Amino acid sequence: MSEKYPKIDVDHLASARLFQGLSAEALEKVAGNAKYIKRDINEYFFRQGELADKVFVLGEGQVKVSKITPEGHQIVARYVKPGDVFGCVPLFGGSKYPGTATAANSCFCWKWDSKTLYKLMETFPKIAINALELLGEELAHIRNRYTELATERVERRVAHSVLRLGKQAGKEIAGGVLIEFPLSRQDLAELSGTTLHTVSRILSEWETRGLIESGRQRVMIKDPQGLIAIAEDLL
Amino acid sequence: MSEKYPKIDVDHLASARLFQGLSAEALEKVAGNAKYIKRDINEYFFRQGELADKVFVLGEGQVKVSKITPEGHQIVARYVKPGDVFGCVPLFGGSKYPGTATAANSCFCWKWDSKTLYKLMETFPKIAINALELLGEELAHIRNRYTELATERVERRVAHSVLRLGKQAGKEIAGGVLIEFPLSRQDLAELSGTTLHTVSRILSEWETRGLIESGRQRVMIKDPQGLIAIAEDLL
DNA sequence: CGGCTGCTTGATCGCTCTCAAATGGGGTGG
DNA sequence: CCACCCCATTTGAGAGCGATCAAGCAGCCG
Secondary structure, eight states, rough: OOOOOOOHHHHHHHHGGGGGGGHHHHHHHHTTTTTTEEHHHHEEEOOOOSOEEEEEEEESOOOOEEEETTOEEEEEEEEOOOOOOOOOOOTTOOOOOOOOEEEOOEEEEEEEEHHHHHHHHHOOHHHHHHHHHHHHHHHHHHHHHHHHHSOOOOOEEEEEHHHHHHHHHHEETEEEEESSSSOHHHHHHHHHSSSSHHHHHHHHHHHHTTEEEHHHHHHHHEOHHHHHHHHTTOO | OOOOOOOHHOOOHTSSGGGTTHHHHHHHHHHHHEEEEEETTTOOEEEETBOOOOOEEEEEEEEEEEEEEETOOOOOOEEOOOOOESSSSTTTTTTOOEEEESSSSSSEEEEEEHHHHHHHHHOOOHHHHHHHHHHHHHHHHHHHHHHHHSSSSSHHHHHHHHHHHHHHHHEEEETEEESSSSOOOOHHHHHHHHHHHHHHHHHHHHTTTEEEEETTEEESSSOOOHHHHHHHOOO
């Protein structure tokens, strides 16, 4: 608890969408109230059920937010990409985190006390408005996933999930686009609302068709167009 | 377009959660920029794909927000209850409404130009913070529904849907709690991610077990505990 | 090299969708 | 006021997608 925090780079902080359009002095003030923390793979930012009194903005890396039901089913709520806010939904009302945030690979991240951020928002309404925009996007995103889950067959949903991950965490390498963090069949299943068995069968089939190349916790997209054709049901 | 709008009752407006904690003068200003409109059953507030330049707060009634996929599948995104905001997700960025908002019964509703509301938020940050809270709740709600859809069997999902509707639009009458607006099997199916056939079978079964009483576009809950037992899988 | 963890693959079962058709309630127009 | 028609609902039969159960395999780390 008495760790040393590195000094915060205001320019880097300014690139986060939550702080777009703020004045230099506002940014100074925001930075002055933040802690900059690191998490290695599989370490936690917060766990489901803990008192939600912190808000996070991801600087580098990828964070997985997952949720477990009373019956023991786990689902992946989202993958957070650099520049995004997480842990902000229960910001007000002092309630609990509805999910667990884990580092999917090495992460750097800013952290605020939620009360502090609340005050900053009152002083600089632009932050609240930016937050509204981000939350709105998140809402649109989850509604899309909801619609997919309600109306599409498994293969299409998995295709959508893989394409989205490729877009937000894909790295161009020889032969295709590699998803830059360890992604198990189980993760993909929890993200697509199915089981790891079904995901495994689907990926195997895609591999024989030359659409992807995959291995242990590793997925590379070789033929994005082919996947899009599946996702959009163009056959 | 040159309709007459009734004068706005500031006290009534103040009861909407979006404007909680505002000063009297702020409320006056908010009211001064609003229009107060009425919609009868099945009339639209906005339709999917239209330019999103208005934000609404529901005063009285119930609004259904639904969405249709390119393949023609329709789903119900949410039912809006009095005091809630709707149409606010695409507030910024001048994009399009992602769904269609229809009056589920007679509604009264305040309406703002989205630019106007944006300015009001800059002047009175409390509005933006209230909006964040409401959006956060909405996000939590849809995530719960997503989790249900991903992990639960149809009967439990329908039970959850019916219980939620009972809570937000239920009226105590002799014999149970009546859902106060016309609700077809199709609506319930689109809300629960299934087909009207399956919903019909389930409701019939519940009726023979004395859990509900239902008819044409009408559902009354007779035994909430029994439904909760199904929803929570307590058997 | 051994053990663990993640992945693959086969076989089976059943929930739920799909297709099909009949029934009935309610509002409208004559 | 009655008859008709439309639309919501009910009910049946059948098929299939994907979950579940059950082994066996393989990459990776210690």
